[in-house]
Amino acid sequence: MKTPLYRQIQANLKEKITSGIYEEGGLLPSENDLCSEFSATRMTVRQALNELVREGYITRQHGKGSIVSASRKSLGLLSLKGWTEVVVASDRHGKTLVLEGPVLKPLDDMIFMPLLEGEAKDDFIFFKRLRLVEDSPVMFEQTYIPNKNLPNFIEEPLLEGSLFRTLLIRYHVDVQSMSQEVRAIAADKETASLLKIKQKSPVLHLLRKYKTSVEGFFLYSSIYCNTEKFAISSFN
Amino acid sequence: MKTPLYRQIQANLKEKITSGIYEEGGLLPSENDLCSEFSATRMTVRQALNELVREGYITRQHGKGSIVSASRKSLGLLSLKGWTEVVVASDRHGKTLVLEGPVLKPLDDMIFMPLLEGEAKDDFIFFKRLRLVEDSPVMFEQTYIPNKNLPNFIEEPLLEGSLFRTLLIRYHVDVQSMSQEVRAIAADKETASLLKIKQKSPVLHLLRKYKTSVEGFFLYSSIYCNTEKFAISSFN
DNA sequence: TAGTGGTCTAGACCACCTC
DNA sequence: AGGTGGTCTAGACCACTAT
Incomplete structure (x- = not known):
């Protein structure tokens, strides 16, 4: 047995949550039930559950x-939150437009330099996406995924439009944590036009590196956020 | 016994870390040693250590x-990080100027509205501080602390200039977690002049609510960051 | 090889919530 | 009252790091 039992339980539950088997706002089976289901003790089940709390999938x-x-x-620094709490409640009022990709493209070292520690320079799958909340564009995201052991990734469409879910279900790559740098910058021309704001307006810039369950397999994202209507919020 | 053992261990170790008894880059006693010291089992000690990891005090x-x-x-969204890794390494190259306070002042509901859930409207102790890294101003912070069970707080100076450390050592109030909202905004006149940037430059605005070991006792902070030289980084 | 943290078991008692 | 999660014990085996 290579991956720890609690990680298996964690990934299993995450899969059931993201697939809707366990509904939003609903309850997971009790710790004791999960103990039976996975033939584990409470401490082991609790470790899995604690990880899910840390990742924001459940509260207890x-x-x-x-x-x-x-x-x-997204992970870590998370849900968009505005005056209307309604927007937070569900992903359904949000939309994602794929502007470009998936295509093969090298990682832009200049941008991601601060996050790199000398990973193998693979080919990367590139996405350019725009995320909207209630039809307002709020995030402009550019994502790089190593093109390694991901057969047919470019050919097949994303599962329910979700990148993380596709990686988890189709390739068993579980995105588990993230490090990032946060800056306030003036919007450039492309960003401003996509987010429908004036050029040079202040926007949030997030540089992210996602860690996965696969050793040495990291995802990279550069995200520009319009925080006029919706702030980024985080818990700890 | 009211507060859990692992919380006591956590606070005890945190105290020893922030006071320098355990040096930066050095090692804590092993889990087994800590078990003896606190008369606890490994699981309990590990729970305390995991919390310290989560709060960023140790790595393992x-x-x-x-x-x-x-x-x-600071907590959660944490250390300032720039091109020169040196700046990160220690607090000593940083400086904090107290511009105003401590004085009594009501909480500014308008600003902190998104974080409030109907706490008692106490009097608050107010600070206005400017933080510098290598003599560049990078953060302008306004802090509100409930004036409740904090005898002589205003009269006595902060322990080593640190608010959190003063609360922990002198009043046994342990700051444990935080929630926050993050925005990019254009600097107003005061902020721009303090951070030595042009008016309307993009700055990061952080609205924070700190949770403590004391039930119902929260701290509030509004922070403006100049992210030109130093980004805010976070791990998860 | 000795010591460390990582994982896991099989119990236990308690505080909190719902019925 | 019964079930839930929160805390805690007293062991165990393993993988990694140092020497």
């Missing part, structure tokens, strides 16, 4: 149970 | 031990 309440969180847009 | 390495991290400037 004492006498009640493990509650499935409203779907998240 | 398999056959080696628990390594004390370089000192952090």
